Amino acid sequence: MAIDRKQVESIIEAVGGKENIEAATHCVTRLRFALADESKIDERMLEQNDLVKGHFSTQGQFQVVIGPGIVDKVYDEMISITGGQRSSKEDVKKLAGKKQNPLQQAIKVLADIFIPILPAIVTAGLLLGINNILTGPGIFYEGKSLVEVYPAWTDFASIINLIANTAFTFLPALIGWSAVTRFGGSPLLGIVLGLILVHPDLLNANNYATAKLEGTVPVWDLFGWHINKIGYQGQVLPVLVSSYLLSKIEIFLRKRVADSIKLLVVAPVTLLITGFLAFTVIGPITFAIGNAITDGLTYIFDTLPALGGLLYGGFYALLVVTGLHHTFLAVDVQLIGSTGGTYLWPMLALSNIAQGSAALAMLFVLRDQKTKGLAVTSSVSAFLGVTEPAIFGVNIRYKYPFIFGMIGSAIGGILLTINHVLASSIGVGGVPGFLSIFPDQWGVFFIGMAIVLVIPFVLTVLYGKSATRKRQAAGASTEASSAASGQIVTTSPDRKEPVDVLEIHAPISGVAENLDQVPDPAFAEKQMGDGIAIEPSSGKVVAPFDAKVVHVIKSKHAMILEHASGVQVLIHVGIETVSLKGNGFKLHAEIGDEVKAGQLLLEFDMEAIRNAGLPLITPIIIPDGQDIVERVEQAETGKVDAGRHTVLKVHLAS
Secondary structure, eight states, X not given: OOOOHHHHHHHHHHTTOGGGEEXXXXXXXXXXXXXXXXXXXXXXHHHTOTTOOEEEEETTEEEEEOOTXXXXXXXXXXXXXXXXOOOOHHHHHHHHHTTSOHHHHHHHHHHHHHTTTHHHHHHHHHHHHHHHHHHOTTSSBTTBOHHHHSGGGHHXXXXXXXXXXXXXXXXXHHHHHHHHHHXXXXXXXXXXXXXXXXXXXXXXXXXXXXXXXXXXXXXXXXXXXXXXXXXXXXXXXXXXXXXXXXXXXXXXXXXXXXXXGHHHHHHHHHHHHHHHXXXXXXXXXXXXXXXXXXXXXXXXXXXXXXXXXXXXXXXXXXXXXXXXXXXXXXXXXXXXXXXXXXXXXXXXXXXXXXXXXXXXXXXXXXXXXXXXXXXXXHHHHHHTTOOHHHIIIIIHHHSHHHHHHHHHHHHHHHHHHHTTOOBSSOOOSSGXXXXXXXXXXXXXXXXXXXXXXXXXXXXXXXXHHHHHHHHHHHHHHHHHHHHHTTOOOOSSXXXXXXXXXXXXXXXXXXXXXXXXXXXXXXXXXXXXXXXEEEEESSSEEEOSSSEEEEEEOTTSSEEEEEOTTSOEEEEEOSSSGGGGTTTTEEESOOTTOEEOTTOEEEEEOHHHHHHTTOOOOEEEEEESOOTTEEEEEEOOOEEEOTTTSEEEEEEEOO
């Protein structure tokens, strides 16, 4: 398809001209801009451009949806016109990040650091929960633990405890690896830095309070300067600040030291300077700050527990909506390291359950079968600790389930805080969350769980049914009025049945959902075309029909297939997976290949995508602009098997 140069010039003008473009790149569907000033965008001009399917701004990037197959040609033409340099997606991402305010940038940095290590922390939390069951007194026997009654289980519990505690014992090493990677340094140096801060020759931070009272804190004597010789187990701030410093020193040296001696200079000097400053300046200051934050929060929840439970329990779901919840993961880790337990995480678990309960209640309120299915699947996800499908897919859409979920969570939060319920670790933030609670507090936690299951569910059902009856009464009144006035009321227009229909089978096994569930406006608002989305249950993409592979994006996460009729289909694995640069993806088909229905096209690592903090939901799109396509009909949503269930019916023009 030839690209009209004037239309590309119009896009450039609409985004403020070439002088307003700091960097630009593209993915399989859209142009991505880092603009100097987004107020210069002329949205009307963009909307009048035939090449543009949509546009939106997110996380400092302005994105113009062009569509698959031609976006690369539009980008090439744009570079030719502006004379600008080709930018990578990372370049645009970095420049766009600078457009965010300091709070947004700080939240993003914390999310980038903690999300990759979250699986290790959650796994450790679950294993500690199992250890708590085995060693907690009074769970199965009066005043005794299971291992006391059955001593043969003692060493088994000890091994579980050792495995579980490793992630927390060497937490600075995990944070060091992730933080240094995020700041652009060498991950290996980040690991070493973290291990330095918990070296066994240092006084364990958990024993610092006792040693201070006894006056036995060991010190280094640096020419009369006495430095406490303590480790930073369970501490977050010391390793975060030290990792930032290490990365900057390493980057500085890498640029200035000759290649022939880099191995002998860069790493040793970087670690020496950072380690020295970590123990002499950074550690003592951040250790004091971390303890002050811990003491302040502890004071608030000790003196005004009901207020703390009301606010954090009630508004945690709002933190999820804004993304601020990522910041509290660091607070949880700090509390566990400093006091041995966190009172925030139990409220998180109840908030997730509350939103799941409210979403499940919509099953009994809604009449649309597709939305009923979404209510069930998203509630199960929330009960298992992942609330985004319930919050964004159901509760916020109808508003009142979200509010009732917050109310139930607030009541549950008050109950937990006035009873000082603590979690010994971070685990799965849903029904399995009880494993992370200290066993002697399970009773109160289960009561809180009952509250967040019942109150949001009952309130949502009662209000929803009442609102539905009012709408039905209003609708009946309107219809009667229309009939009385001689007007004809129809529910759907007559449509000519197409001659031919192309059935598209699911290319991925999982749960089929409406496109509006995709957390990306370009797909959710059907800016590129109609279709469906699938939340994958396996990491394999197969051909949905006999086809030819006509396009594969360089980063391997998306491809376009063409049927013999000429119909093209876009399969886009995950959202923002272009940022992975092909990592975790394995192609089994190339451009030009003729493939059979059910043939394996692509494999992707689901865990790698999750660990990167990216959604797995996969849109299957029939791109706009195909003359042969008369309309696209979506099949029922719900569980689908790759190559077996029909997800779309494309009605072809006769």
